[in-house]
Amino acid sequence: MLLQSTVASEIRVEGIGLHSGLPVSVTIQPAPENTGILFSSSLSGLERGVRAHYTNLQKTQNAITIGNESFNIQTIEHFMSAFYAFGISNAVLVVHGSEMPILDGSSKQIIEALQRVGIRTQGAIQESFRIPYPIWVEENSSYLIALPADDFRITYTIDFTSKSSAVGTQTAHYVLDRDTFTESIAPARTFGFYEEIESLKSNNLARGGSLDNALVFTKDELVNESLRFDNECVRHKMLDLIGDLALIGYRLSGHVVAHKAGHAMDLALARKIDTVKKRKQRGSAIPRKILKRREMEFEKFKERVNF
């Protein structure tokens, strides 16, 4: 039985927003059971805060933005990924700014801060859901599939050959636990392409981006001095996927297979998994005919995408 947890004491993080380029400071505070991850502009106005949940999603383009009528917060995924990997169910994040700090472009410093203060186990049970049958989303040549499994594992493939031969095709597979995340996924930095920087900046994106917080690739080489891993880009996509799926609000067990996915697709899968969970909770048995049809659809899908 899994129990909920929170940070053992307050963490303070400062930096700049990747897209806004503006300074931001954040305190991560312990929170009571069943709070979830709550972002707020002040401790006294928590009722106006926004819970990290896919129903509060405002934007998925280039980064995840959640919000309500009084507060919104951009680029939460690297924090959400670290919280999910460390099993943190409850925390209040007081943010002075409208975008989470990008730090070094990865979750490394967030993990180090979590390790420094420690994690406190709470009394309430942590909700979880086991993927019961294949659930998938697809768009053009991209797809995401969640398959039944007893742990949480990810197999991810990217193909950026057309943008940079230095990124090309990369694959990674991990069974997610705290140590694997810390060593192999958290340090992987976000990345972008030199040719796209100007157009991103003119769209008010990547204004805080630099070689200190992102990997930049030209058509054929890396602009930064070095990589942390040969396949750092696919590992970062994995980091993002974990943070995006965390917006479902409970633990998952399943094998997620991702092929050229991104934020919008990650969230579409989260939504679909949650629909399946709700249907199962209602206890409505699925007629054999529908099960059979779903199996056939999955077979067709696998053939189509060559899975």
Ligand SMILES: [Zn+2]
């Ligand atoms: Zn990212």
